[in-house]
Amino acid sequence: MTPLPPGSTIGILGGGQLGRMIATAAAQLGYRTHVLAPDRESVAAQTASALTRADYHNRIVLADFAAQCDVVTYEFENISAVPVEWLADRVPVHPSPASLRVAQDRIAEKEFVSNVGGTPARWAAVDSRVSLDAAIAEIGTPAVLKTTRMGYDGKGQVRLQSPADADGAWESIAGPAVLEAFVDFSHEFSIVLVRDCDGRMVSYPPPWNEHEDSILARSTVPAPAQIASLWTEAAALTGRIADALGHVGVLTCEYFATPDGPVFNEMAPRVHNSGHWTIEGAVTSQFENHVRAICGLPLGDTALVGAGVTMENLIGHDVDRWADLLAESGAHLHLYGKREVRPGRKMGHVTRVQRS
Numbered sequence: 065m066t067p068l069p070p071g072s073t074i075g076i077l078g079g080g081q082l083g084r085m086i087a088t089a090a091a092q093l094g095y096r097t098h099v100l101a102p103d104r105e106s107v108a109a110q111t112a113s114a115l116t117r118a119d120y121h122n123r124i125v126l127a128d129f130a131a132q133c134d135v136v137t138y139e140f141e142n143i144s145a146v147p148v149e150w151l152a153d154r155v156p157v158h159p160s161p162a163s164l165r166v167a168q169d170r171i172a173e174k175e176f177v178s179n180v181g182g183t184p185a186r187w188a189a190v191d192s193r194v195s196l197d198a199a200i201a202e203i204g205t206p207a208v209l210k211t212t213r214m215g216y217d218g219k220g221q222v223r224l225q226s227p228a229d230a231d232g233a234w235e236s237i238a239g240p241a242v243l244e245a246f247v248d249f250s251h252e253f254s255i256v257l258v259r260d261c262d263g264r265m266v267s268y269p270p271p272w273n274e275h276e277d278s279i280l281a282r283s284t285v286p287a288p289a290q291i292a293s294l295w296t297e298a299a300a301l302t303g304r305i306a307d308a309l310g311h312v313g314v315l316t317c318e319y320f321a322t323p324d325g326p327v328f329n330e331m332a333p334r335v336h337n338s339g340h341w342t343i344e345g346a347v348t349s350q351f352e353n354h355v356r357a358i359c360g361l362p363l364g365d366t367a368l369v370g371a372g373v374t375m376e377n378l379i380g381h382d383v384d385r386w387a388d389l390l391a392e393s394g395a396h397l398h399l400y401g402k403r404e405v406r407p408g409r410k411m412g413h414v415t416r417v418q419r420s
């Protein structure tokens with residue numbers, strides 16, 4: 065692909081913090097960014113060159129957006145694939161709508177990953193209270209019932225300790241879902257991989273991801289031995305997934321570390337919270353590498369700088385510590401510019417790089 069020259073415009077669908085950090089990286093490389101998002105508050109627009117606040121399904125708006133952008137990307141996977149496909153007929157869209165469609169549907173995702181040799185947790189599709197009983201008989205308990213679509217940060221999922229929890233679980237999900245066997249893992253980790261238009265790939269050292277209340281709390285690199293020993297296998301699998309999708313840009317796959325190998329949890333066709341450490345902790349950040357990939361530029365070095373890095377999320381009122389964090393030598397504070405603090409809301413993060 066001929067590289068997009070500096071001064072070109074990258075369209076970003078979605079107005080959250082991931083779009084905000086993509087826009088910042090794009091600006092550093094001399095690109096303009098244009099955010100399209102319906103939200104009243106779009107924190108991506110605070111760092112982008114332009115904002116269109118509109119519904120994703122408005123064809124007049126989409127046509128105008130396509131005409132103004134040289135390439136389009138998206139910063140969240142819960143966007144409807146319909147406008148993304150419509151745009152892809154008019155302007156290059158990376159990652160392609162195919163990546164989006166697979167990542168939006170837990171069943172499609174698990175089947176796709178199994179077909180390229182990956183191992184998800186044992187699962188069964190559930191679409192009624194009766195089929196939940198059948199799934200419990202097949203999978204057993206403990207288990208996790210997850211909505212097929214639109215889940216994130218532990219939303220749209222409920223744990224079943226025993227079959228007696230079935231009524232309550234179905235009441236709270238009550239729609240197309242999958243029942244997953246509960247995985248007895250030692251650690252969670254992710255592979256953040258970047259693939260360019262010519263199929264070249266690089267990936268970052270895997271972070272150990274610690275969750276609290278199903279929300280990422282901390283990522284640590286280098287990861288402990290239980291993860292390091294699975295790195296090659298998980299990175300190779302993520303590469304096969306990216307190749308099979310013809311993915312361009314960042315692809316993140318989350319895994320559980322078990323003695324039997326990496327168990328695939330889920331994928332995100334985008335930059336990821338568990339890759340935020342790369343802004344100060346890697347030679348090239350995930351955001352810059354995403355921009356490089358979708359603009360046809362050479363991919364940058366993904367090596368860790370220094371001896372180690374931790375990234376801590378600032379969730380809800382954690383953000384009130386901002387002044388103390390600024391006073392801490394070597395702490396890199398990132399605030400996302402969100403006006404309203406809400407419990408469970410990602411308000412910012414702080415990265416600490418341990419110099420060698």
Ligand code: AMP
Pocket residue numbers: 185208215216217218219244245246247248252275278318329330
């Ligand atoms: P998810 O939204 O699917 O990433 O799930 C959020 C968190 O719930 C994960 O990061 C895990 O900590 C936990 N979790 C999800 N699925 C399972 C599973 N099958 N077994 C054990 N823990 C799980």
